[in-house]
Amino acid sequence: MAAPTDLPTDARPVEDVQDDPHIEAFGMLIEAHNEVLHVTQRQLEATSDVPVAWLGVLIRLARSPGQRLRMSELARDMTMSTSGLTRLVDRIEAAGQVRREACPEDRRGFHAALTDEGRAALAGALPGHVADLERTIGGALDADELAELTRLLRRLRDHVRDSHPV
Amino acid sequence: MAAPTDLPTDARPVEDVQDDPHIEAFGMLIEAHNEVLHVTQRQLEATSDVPVAWLGVLIRLARSPGQRLRMSELARDMTMSTSGLTRLVDRIEAAGQVRREACPEDRRGFHAALTDEGRAALAGALPGHVADLERTIGGALDADELAELTRLLRRLRDHVRDSHPV
DNA sequence: AGGTATTCGTTGCGCGTGCAACAACTTCCT
DNA sequence: AGGAAGTTGTTGCACGCGCAACGAATACCT
Secondary structure, eight states, X not given: OOSOOXXXXXXXXXXXXXXXXXXXXXXXXXXXXXXXXXXXXXXXXHHOSOOHHHHXXXXXXXXXXXXXXXXXHHHHHTTSOHHHHHHHXXXXXXXTSEEEEEOTTOTTOEEEEEOHHHHHHHHHHHHHHHHHHHHHTTTTSOHHHHHHHHXXXXXXXXXXHHHSOO | OOSOOOSOGGGOHHHHHHTOHHHHXXXXXXXXHHHHHHHXXXXXXXXXXXXXXXXXXXXXXXXXXXXXXXXXXXXXXXXXXXXXXXXXXXXXXXTTSEEXXXXXXXXXXXXXXXXXXXXXXXXXXXXXHHHHHHHHTTTTSOHXXXXXXXXXXXXXXXXXXXXXXX
């Protein structure tokens, strides 16, 4: 009686695979991601009017040399399609927090550049966001576990990235 | 010269927070999730016609007693809204892989129940999916790391869940 | 040089999702 | 019993994203 059901035994073979460690890890990755993202989203829109996705863009720009990034590079960093990023930057630009600037050495390309308004928005939203994450993530994991989690996720991400080049 | 930029120093304070370990972990969670999900999606639709989300539903139903689950419970397990789940089940039901059944002891409720066709679809898609995940995830992490990742993610998920009850 | 292939960013389109509002039903309270 | 409050699942609506196709510019190749 491996499984307590009252169903025909030819429905059983699937069950052998269901608790495969990879399936389990995959599920946890999705569930943890959704859970964390949803509450973070909510918390953030309670204390600020900057959506999480915008914050992702602003943070990446802020930490880049010249506080600007090529559109395509930003898309890769954000793990999203270039078309998705185009609209995202459209919205942030409409809010004045980012500016598109022609790329000097490649006339096809554009830089997304942080504006003063963007820096202000970031400075206004970031502390609250960090505090939220400290409660949400830091409340579940101690410093060592957090570091280990980050290491494993980065490893996973990198492996997928270079075994499936764009 | 903590940061190699040529910008006014009043843009600096943000940088102090940007490499906060929680921000970093949050970023990795999102990036690893997107990366893994996207390639898995692609691989799956190459060898099967079952979308990943469907597989999530089928797997959860298959491992549940009676191979059926209340809609609301399924929504919670899937980390999605009940309205999102309604449409998702609509689609899977239209494909004949799931059947809605009235709930005997609560006339508001419904069970989503796996059909034979659903079991067949699952049996057809699961082996390939597991093989994909073995290459994608197993290629990046050994068995111990995988177990540790799963443990940390589950912990994170659970903490978020019960510190933010529905 | 000149043509082909590739890359960059944008657009039309469709799809899947969450939110708010709703009707049907249950639970609780007095 | 009977009414208020909560729960369950569905719908209208809008939003954000990916895919495919496109024009523009660059890289390659002979």
